[in-house]
Amino acid sequence: MKVEITTEKITAGFLLRLKGDVDMNSSSDVRTAMAEIFKQGQSGMKALLIDLSQVRYMDSSGIATLVEGMQNCMKTGARLRLCELSPPVRDVFELARLASVFEIFPTITDASSGL
Amino acid sequence: MKNFVGYLGRAFITFLQDLSSLYYLFRETVFQSFVLITDRKKLSQARLLTQIDEIGTQSLPLVLAVAGLLGVAMTVLISFQLKEVGGYSYIPGLVAVAIFREMGPLITALIVAGRVGAAFTARIGTMKVSEEILALETMAINPVRFLVVQRFIGLLFSLPALTTLASFMAVFGGFLFGSTRLGIRPDTYVRETLDVLTFTDVYSGVIKAGVFAVVIVMVGCYRGLVVEGGAEEVGRATMLSVVSSTLAIIVLDTVMTGAFYG
Amino acid sequence: MIRAHGIKKNYGVRTVLNGIDFVAERKKITYILGSSGGGKSTLLKILIGALKPDDGQVFFHEMDITKLRGTGLDPFRKKIGMLFQQGALLNSLTVGENISLPIREHTPLDDNIIKIMVKMKLELVGLRDFEDLYPGQLSGGMQKRVALARALALDPEVVFFDEPTSGLDPIVSSVITKLISDLNRVLGITCIVVTHAVEEAMKIANKIVILYKGMVLAEGTPAEIRGSSDPIVQQFITGSPDGPISFHASSRDFREDLLVE
Numbered sequence: 246m247k248v249e250i251t252t253e254k255i256t257a258g259f260l261l262r263l264k265g266d267v268d269m270n271s272s273s274d275v276r277t278a279m280a281e282i283f284k285q286g287q288s289g290m291k292a293l294l295i296d297l298s299q300v301r302y303m304d305s306s307g308i309a310t311l312v313e314g315m316q317n318c319m320k321t322g323a324r325l326r327l328c329e330l331s332p333p334v335r336d337v338f339e340l341a342r343l344a345s346v347f348e349i350f351p352t353i354t355d356a357s358s359g360l
Numbered sequence: 361m362k363n364f365v366g367y368l369g370r371a372f373i374t375f376l377q378d379l380s381s382l383y384y385l386f387r388e389t390v391f392q393s394f395v396l397i398t399d400r401k402k403l404s405q406a407r408l409l410t411q412i413d414e415i416g417t418q419s420l421p422l423v424l425a426v427a428g429l430l431g432v433a434m435t436v437l438i439s440f441q442l443k444e445v446g447g448y449s450y451i452p453g454l455v456a457v458a459i460f461r462e463m464g465p466l467i468t469a470l471i472v473a474g475r476v477g478a479a480f481t482a483r484i485g486t487m488k489v490s491e492e493i494l495a496l497e498t499m500a501i502n503p504v505r506f507l508v509v510q511r512f513i514g515l516l517f518s519l520p521a522l523t524t525l526a527s528f529m530a531v532f533g534g535f536l537f538g539s540t541r542l543g544i545r546p547d548t549y550v551r552e553t554l555d556v557l558t559f560t561d562v563y564s565g566v567i568k569a570g571v572f573a574v575v576i577v578m579v580g581c582y583r584g585l586v587v588e589g590g591a592e593e594v595g596r597a598t599m600l601s602v603v604s605s606t607l608a609i610i611v612l613d614t615v616m617t618g619a620f621y622g
Numbered sequence: 623m624i625r626a627h628g629i630k631k632n633y634g635v636r637t638v639l640n641g642i643d644f645v646a647e648r649k650k651i652t653y654i655l656g657s658s659g660g661g662k663s664t665l666l667k668i669l670i671g672a673l674k675p676d677d678g679q680v681f682f683h684e685m686d687i688t689k690l691r692g693t694g695l696d697p698f699r700k701k702i703g704m705l706f707q708q709g710a711l712l713n714s715l716t717v718g719e720n721i722s723l724p725i726r727e728h729t730p731l732d733d734n735i736i737k738i739m740v741k742m743k744l745e746l747v748g749l750r751d752f753e754d755l756y757p758g759q760l761s762g763g764m765q766k767r768v769a770l771a772r773a774l775a776l777d778p779e780v781v782f783f784d785e786p787t788s789g790l791d792p793i794v795s796s797v798i799t800k801l802i803s804d805l806n807r808v809l810g811i812t813c814i815v816v817t818h819a820v821e822e823a824m825k826i827a828n829k830i831v832i833l834y835k836g837m838v839l840a841e842g843t844p845a846e847i848r849g850s851s852d853p854i855v856q857q858f859i860t861g862s863p864d865g866p867i868s869f870h871a872s873s874r875d876f877r878e879d880l881l882v883e
Contacts, residue, residue, distance in 0.1 A: 269729045269776070276732065304777040306731055309738035340808040341742050405726065487712075495710035498670055499724045500699035 250278045257360040258290040264299035267307030279314045290323045298329035328356040392505040411514030427526035431533025453556025455534040460561045464527030469572035473605040477580035481601035484584025485594035508581045515573040523569035564620045579605040623648040629678035640836035651813040653823035656833035662816045671695045703773030703781040709765040711757040718753035724775045743771040763794040783815040
């Protein structure tokens, strides 16, 4: 199953909504979308929010893609925030001991506050 | 007597089985080589240059030393025979042709079979007994492409190059002896050599080297791939590998020498 | 799901497997227990398609893998991982290269992504600092953990374990056992473990299959196995030297063997 990606411009930066499964076949699409965002919002982008509520499955290539997004955000001084992780995806983050690496928020509203 | 016939029969059957397995391995290797060179991503990971370096560059000192001494020895022997008839002027051409066509390819191939072919068997055999090859298969990685192809391509480039260098070195050895001890003038020696030596002499040696390269790689890798058991079996396979590739090289050398002159 | 049906295998005149039937349910942990030399390794090789049985089928979903040859097995093999008893890491590659190898082979992922994935897999087995070392520089237990990281490289659906804890100290053993249980619980990986470690099986298995003399002697949940009235099963799980399973492998009487020519 392919992943659907929508990019939204918000006041603090960008909101990326993912829907579907992020796996070895689809994670490169997510990577392309993120690269596009970094190109557009080179300076002045304060944050990139990623809405994962519609993601039921994410494999390690998907997580690695998010980690790379985090690396890029650090370079430009922006923040990467993940929101609304479904329980199975959250478990994967916990097992990979990445729950503490990312800023994870229960809702988009929570994630956009304080930026 | 009956036992001996039975032994011979069994040995012959094993030989035929090995030969047909070698043929399949060769076919798969050629096929996988094409797969590799048409896939740029995999080609960049294949470390072909490392292989050429390991096989070629590292064998170079030994090969050159042996070749140089061989050139001297041949010139000494030939000069003894020709002394009686006063035919020193034949020496440069005779030595050069014998070396480029016969001794250069043969001696280089034998050294490489002992040094590199044995290492192939030992390496791949060890991987076989430690289940590394089964692991590759389980990861859906073709072991022939992963292990044999790079060695195949590496040696296919290295051995003809080594052979040509060895032949030049041997001829140079002959030149040194001829010009310093036999009283042949250096410029005469060079001119005589170039007069007699033809392009065919050089490339027939290169063709031989190509064939020997295939033999060394195929026998070396095959003996490694079929090892069953433990470390002891790897040792036995390595010995078998050197024996069988040496034998195959000498037989094929005779056949090719006959064919090129026939 | 892996389903074995009527697996038979002979080596020469010796029958190793004589009609094995069992089902390893999806997203469950199945332990295959048996005594040493009881055909466990042979069965495992048949399950991963490395060895053809003389008779019988192995189904992965609806695909009979015993019918597949050569590259036909690739789609199956890309969905499974295998932890070999001795690790079977490639000694010429570093730890990191060993783990990235299957990812590079089978996915178009970017180098940087692969690098991050390798770090994540190594973190999973607790060996993140060892990426640039060669397998030869690691202890046996560490090699096995790296091998597990490699088996997990492509996020497989099913992972096969060949004696995952044999030869390891008690702490590393329980770490690996916990890892198997976590992988199953969190990632939903179907685990098939071949071993003779009974206690470990009792702790984490959803289902235990006991092999004896090339057949399935018993199968069930750990509780069912523990409650079995079969004296052979009881002897097996308690590890008692006395019982129906004889330690003496020879059939001839000792006295007869010594005294009668």
